[in-house]
Amino acid sequence: MSLKLGAGLLAPLFFSCSARPTAVEVSxxxxxxxxxxxxxxxxxxxxxxxxxxxxxxxxxGSGADPWAIQPLLGTGRARFVGLLRGLSAVVLLDDELAEVARAPAPAGAMGLAVSEDAIVVAGELSPEVRVFAVERGEQLALKSTLRVPDADGFRAVAIQPDGTLGAVDPRAERLRSLAASQWRRAVGTQDVVAAATPICRGAFEVVAAPGAFAVACSSGHAVDVVRTGRSDSAPVRINLDGPFFGVTAAALSPSVLTVAAGAVEDHPLDRTQGSFGFVDSFVYVARVDLATGGVTRRLSINVSELGIVTPKVLHLSPSKDELQVAGYGTPDIVTLALSDGRQLSREPSAPGARAVAQTGDRRVFANPLLDAWVSVKGGRTRVVPVAGADVLPPRxxxxxxxxxxxxxxxxxxxxxxxxxxxxxxxxxxxxxxxxxxxxxxxxxxxxxxxxxxxxxxxxxxxxxxxxxxxxxxxxxxxxxxxxxxxxxxxxxxxxxxxxxxxxxxxxxxxxxxxxxxxxxxxxxxxETPFRPNGRALRRSQQGGRFSESERRGAELFKQRCEGCHQAKLSSDGSERVPFEQWERYVLSADGPLVWADARYEKTGIVPYVHERGARVPSLRRVYAKWPYFTNGSAQSLGSVLEQVRIDEAGFRHDARQEAGAKGTLRPDERDALRAFLELL
The missing domain is CATH 1.10.760 (Cytochrome Bc1 Complex; Chain D, domain 2)
Structure with a gap:
């Protein structure tokens, strides 16, 4: 890369009253x-x-955001099915990746699963799952819309060989599952009751294998293997020190599963040298015994050394002893030996790989960074921009x-x-x-x-x-x-x-x-805000009114919290939004209030990051900012509220520091405050 060099060793300073200018040495x-x-x-x-x-x-906005792609089973003009998060649409693509058909998907479309006779689509901002069929090889027909009333939204879906459907509900920290009979025969719009299995925090991906789902979690630092058809529904957990980026799985036998995952280095982040240490990207391969729940780690491969960073796309070929890996942060694809992790081959592509559809020796990637479908075959890369993206605001x-x-x-x-x-x-x-x-x-x-x-x-x-x-x-x-x-x-x-x-x-x-x-x-x-709060977004579409509990929470927040976490459109601004307008701002698509202030405060969360304490943080999308407090000492919003102490000495967040101290807020007040905070 060409460089623009920095400062030299000397900076001459001249004094006009001097007969002879004197150079003053500067470090x-x-x-x-x-x-x-x-x-x-x-x-x-x-x-x-x-x-x-x-x-x-x-x-x-973020563009068309092609988020997922899978090969389409069967015959006809359409060869692939893809998902556009930015347009909340599902599309059919032909062999040249030209768009054949398009249909609306649930808001915030992110989840895509394909079986022989169905295409299942879900979105992070909707409790709906839509089931489509392909008619005459090139048309999308909506068969059913299934609503899970107690769900917030689904980031990913997968279908097991027996037809069991799994959907990741990250906000509830649940894997929702439906038996084949519940969704394959459904027609029209209907509410369904889905089984719910607790899973790790920050779930973003799910893949299916016979008898199990493998769920990858970012902030939870885990892959949970959920075994289906068992009375014991507790997941088998594979833990690391940091976040996962992607996951895939394949069955070696009816009771043994190979799980391959992309993640950060299994080591605490090191900032002692002023740089970011021990944060290489790795691929981990483990075997899971579905009968006993035993986990055996097989491989730990530093793929940053191979030029692959943030590996989100992984594809297992156990019969070939191969694992293909593509990074979101780097342009190449590498093939590794499953037996010992050796690099077998490398192909050029483009950064931004989010998902892959593999057919023979051809790979087609959904690439949100390029807003394109990317085809790689025989060392040749072809980038096909998403059609119809011109309806979005230009970037x-x-x-x-x-x-x-x-x-x-x-x-x-x-x-x-x-x-x-x-x-x-x-x-x-x-x-x-x-x-x-x-x-x-x-x-x-x-x-x-x-x-x-x-x-x-x-x-x-x-x-x-x-x-x-x-x-x-x-x-x-x-x-x-x-x-x-x-x-x-x-x-x-x-x-x-x-x-x-x-x-x-x-x-x-x-x-x-x-x-x-x-x-x-x-x-x-x-120009990049937070993603919408799905709960608040749906409420805005249903009349835009607080529930009784949420209104009580807003009133308590104004009395107890808003002195620091102020209702402002800018944290360093002087104007605060009047309480009478909170409902309108909170129950909107953008949720623009920052709920912050520019000043420092000392509230008992020690050690302080600054001699004056810590800057009052924003509570916007607080439900997604885990763990809580600067030192990470609270594991839930409930824990945050339990620790609040308000008395003549002032407001303190960590009442546990004081011998015998108890929180100030009553259980009903904590419930109301949490209901309000969940909308921010």
């Missing part, structure tokens, strides 16, 4: 600091423009390059997977822009901290718990520096088309300067 660190300050100053007008734009208009080059910086190794291309050094992307710790469920040592004394989301930052400054980044300009400079620490390269670099040829698939031509890259990084963060 390299001071010179670099001054240069970076000047760079931040140049970026600040961009930050102001982005904030003003965000305050007056919605962002462009700028800066937005798309910014997305690539965060989700690929483009931001830190020279990092090495050696010892504690790691090759990673932002998503290694911020899965899909959110959190990873970790409490990591910050490298400062005995201070530990939870991971914060990188969504919705534009109106939530100063940023993160220490509040040292006052705006996105400072954040961009600091994050490039931290990501490239220990890489032995200047973080202020430019990128050309030759450095990352796949950028052409984003419509990006020409070089991007170091300043351009930071503007792109800022643009993506400023």
């Amino acid at each position: 390299p660190a001071d010179a670099e600091s001054r240069l970076n300050e000047a760079r931040v100053v140049r970026l600040r007008p961009v930050d102001r423009e982005l904030r003003e734009r965000a305050a007056n208009a919605r962002g462009p 700028s080059d800066a937005h798309r390059v910014g997305e690539a910086l965060i989700y690929t190794t483009l931001m830190a291309p020279w990092n090495k997977a050696e010892g504690r050094l790691s090759r990673f992307t932002c998503e290694t710790c911020h899965f899909e822009g959110g959190t990873d469920g970790r409490v990591h040592h910050t490298g400062r004394e005995n201070v530990h901290a939870t991971t914060k989301p990188i969504l919705g930052l534009v109106n939530n400054r100063p940023h993160f718990s220490r509040a040292l980044d006052g705006d996105l300009a400072e954040l961009a400079m600091n994050e490039f520096r931290a990501a490239n620490a220990k890489s032995e390269h200047d973080p202020y670099f430019a990128v050309s088309g030759a450095d990352a040829p796949w950028l052409s698939h984003l419509g990006v031509a020409g070089a991007r300067s170091a300043e351009d890259l930071r503007i792109a990084f800022m643009t993506y963060l400023a």
Whole structure:
């Protein structure tokens, strides 16, 4: 990559009153600091423009987001079925990946499963599951819509060989399952009662095998193998220290399952050297005895060493002793030997692989990063943009390059997977822009901290718990520096088309300067909000009124909590939204209130990350930010509320620190507050 070098060793300072100018020596660190300050100053007008734009208009969204794809069984023109999250649609594709048919899918479409006679589709923002059939080889016909009344939404679905349907409900931390007789014969719209099995937190993927479902969880740091047809429904759990990225499974025999998963290194994150240590991407292979529940780890492969980062796509071929792996953060596909983990082959592709449909020696990927279907065969890669995406708001080059910086190794291309050094992307710790469920040592004394989301930052400054980044300009400079620490390269670099040829698939031509890259990084963060709160979204579509419990919770929140977690549209703004308008803002598609303030507070959550405490955090989408508190000491919203102490000494979050102390809130008050918090 071409580099734009940083400061020199000397910075001459001249005094006009002197007959002979005198050069004053400045340390390299001071010179670099001054240069970076000047760079931040140049970026600040961009930050102001982005904030003003965000305050007056919605962002462009994430594009068509092709999220899933599977081969279509049977004959006819259609060969593949795909799912478009950004358009909430299911599509049929022909052999050339041209769209043959399209039908509406549940809101936030993310789950896709295909059997010989049915296509099952689900969405994260809807409790519905829709079942389609393919007619005349090229038409989608809706057979039934199944509602699970007590579900929030489904991120993934899978069908076992016997027809048992499994659907991941991550917010409820449940795998919902329906027997074949419950869904295959259904016609029209009807409510169904689904069996519910507790699963790990942050579930995002499920795959089916005879007699079992394997569920991958990000913040829960686990793969749960749920055995079906048993009186003992407790999952078999495979745990790691950090988040999983993807999973696949195959049956070796009726009672033995091979599970392969992509995940972060099974080691605590290390920040003691100022870099991100021990966060390489790995592939783990284990065998699960379905009869006894025993787990045997077979392989642990550092795929960052092989140039694969955030491996989300894995495909098992036990009969060939092969495992194919593709990373979201890197462009290649590798084939590994299942017996010993050796690399057998490598093929070029493109970063952004989210799901794969494999037919013979051809692989077709759903690629949200490129908003395209990507076909790979015989060393040739063909990128086919999603049809009909022009109905969505256009995204700028800066937005798309910014997305690539965060989700690929483009931001830190020279990092090495050696010892504690790691090759990673932002998503290694911020899965899909959110959190990873970790409490990591910050490298400062005995201070530990939870991971914060990188969504919705534009109106939530100063940023993160220490509040040292006052705006996105400072954040961009600091994050490039931290990501490239220990890489032995200047973080202020430019990128050309030759450095990352796949950028052409984003419509990006020409070089991007170091300043351009930071503007792109800022643009993506400023224009990318949180995903909608499905519960609040549905309520907005059903009249937009609080329940009695939620209204009581809102009143209690105003009395007890809103002094710090303020109802603002911007955390550093002075205006607060009146209580009478809370219902309208909370029960809306965007849920824009940040429920935060820019100041520091000390509320008993120790050790403090800053000498003044910690910045009052945003409670927007608080249900998804686990574990709770800066030090991760609360495992649920219920636990947060149980620890509240309010008396003449003030408000404290961690009443457990005091001998014999009890929380202030009554059980009915905690229930009401939680009902309200679940809507934010």
